[in-house]
Amino acid sequence: MSENKTQDTTIGLNQLGWDEFFEGEFSPLRDQGLIPGRIVRETHHLYDVHTASGRHPAQISGLFHYRAAVRADYPTIGDWVAMFESGGTFVIEKVLARKSAFSRKTAGREIDEQIIAANIDILFIVNALDGGRNFNLRGIERYIAMAAEGGARPVIVLNKSDLCPDREQALAGAVICGDVPVHLVSALTGEGLDELIEDCGAATVALTGPSGVGKSALINALLGEERIRTGAQRQTDLRGRHTTTHKELFFLRGGLMLIDTPGLRELGLWADKDDIDSAFTDISELAMGCRFKDCSHQGEPGCAVQKALAEGRIDRGRYENYLTMKGEISFLNSKADVRSRLERKVKEKRLSKIIKQFYI
Ligand SMILES: Nc1nc2c(ncn2[C@@H]2O[C@H](COP(=O)(O)OP(=O)(O)OP(=O)(O)O)[C@@H](O)[C@H]2O)c(=O)[nH]1
Ligand SMILES: [Mg+2]
Ligand SMILES: [Zn+2]
The missing domain is CATH 2.40.50.140 (Nucleic acid-binding proteins)
Incomplete structure (x- = not known):
């Protein structure tokens, strides 16, 4: 142990x-x-x-x-x-009280918060460019909303660049998620790894993403030694096999820490309305131009979001994901005890912002 x-x-x-x-x-x-x-x-x-x-x-x-x-x-x-x-x-x-926490709704029908990692400053959202289903923009959007909820800074990490024939296209494709930085890396060749951690400073970074994208392989590559077991992929669908089954924190250098987590099959939202808006700033900014303040952007007259959609200024898949996530939030909010716990977290988040202003 x-x-x-x-x-x-x-x-x-x-x-x-x-x-x-x-x-x-x-x-x-x-x-x-x-x-x-x-x-x-x-x-x-x-x-x-x-x-x-x-x-x-x-x-x-x-x-x-x-x-x-x-x-x-x-x-x-x-x-x-x-x-x-x-x-x-x-x-x-x-x-001790948490400064931040990356959480999801527990898998299955139960409504409860499951904390994936606590007191993290940065969340590496890892996907892989291996041509399988390991690159999923809709999933990335979901992780970004969850990072906002937890108070961690999201960074998109596209691993296995060695398997990707068109890097430019891959990078451009991931920039859709607003101003979240995107890094193209390879745990195998080492491409992009120095740049990835260059600006992290002394921080706690959690790596998250589906099974098989190479979270553990990336940590091994950054540590420069094979400390963690990595998995083989199923050849049929290029998906991982849930190799990592526990969570562990590794020390890199100068106060930089990396947390390896098991790949998640399901990422139920544990967030509030504002977190979704901060993950979809393009849509929430457009929404300020809607005629009705409580516009659902699903057919009301004078809807600025629908107009942008019709003119091709926002992507339909992204718009649909936004609506799906808003729907999940309404469901969560309909559960009174969940609402009170989320409200408590909003207060904690404000507190941690004040603390950061004074001490960091
Ligand atoms: N070609 C290539 N293969 C990679 C790269 N990174 C990881 N792999 C391979 O991808 C497979 C899965 O890597 P893991 O590090 O176990 O993936 P994981 O995200 O930790 O998966 P879980 O622990 O199941 O969540 C292994 O066979 C790795 O060797 C890479 O940059 N390039
Ligand atoms: Mg792993
Ligand atoms: Zn609208």
Whole structure:
């Protein structure tokens, strides 16, 4: 479980992303004798936590289980936790407030938030240019809305450029998603990798995207060693086989951390209306010109969105995806408890913006 233990002992809390925000959250707990650490590996409810003294396996206390009401209350990769040590075992007592979280609605019919990674600054949305179904603009739009909801900066990463005959066309095709940066890279040849991380600075980056696009291969290539097992593809449809089954955080250099996550089969929205608007700024800006303030853009008179659609100024697939996602949001909002949790997140987001203004 802790194969990196000796190697990572030199990493201090600051290099793990500890700052004034977490210090403020943690100081009352320090007086109670608790120890801070960051979750660097998560497999179901088994964790590895990195503290100032190195990497340790950790578990959740009975009291924690008792108090946890919803799935999002449990620690996840990237979380900062407060622990006590008892006979060499680290026990998690509390999860510190999250600055950001990339979440989805849990798969299936249940309506609950599942946090994919916490306290991340940047989200690499990875797709692959292998000619299969691993490049999907509608999926990318969905991930962008989710990044907006979680408070992380999205970056589109198109991997397997070595398999793509027309790079220019691939790049142009992905620019449709507004001002989100697009990088063409190859984990195999190393193309574009330096540029990809050039501007990241000291940050926590989560890699997400469908199975088989090369998230783990990219992390291996960036680390310069084969630390993670990567998978073979099914030849029939070029889709992945869900090789990665746990989440893990890797240290690159100078405070840059990469989180590997398993590919997602389903990405149910966990977001609010504003998040969709920020992922579709072209449509939401047009919508300001609609005659009715509550225009649904589905046939009302004086609709600026319909007009742009008819004139070919917006893509039909993109417009339809926008409507689908708005519909999902209305459904989520119709569930009162979900609404209250999303409202709480909006407040937290505002708080984190204020914190960033003052401290960063
Ligand atoms: N040609 C080529 N193959 C690649 C590249 N990156 C990854 N692959 C191959 O794609 C397959 C899937 O890579 P993984 O890194 O396991 O994909 P993943 O996104 O981590 O998949 P999950 O863990 O299942 O979510 C492997 O066979 C890799 O060798 C690339 O840049 N070029
Ligand atoms: Mg993987
Ligand atoms: Zn309209």
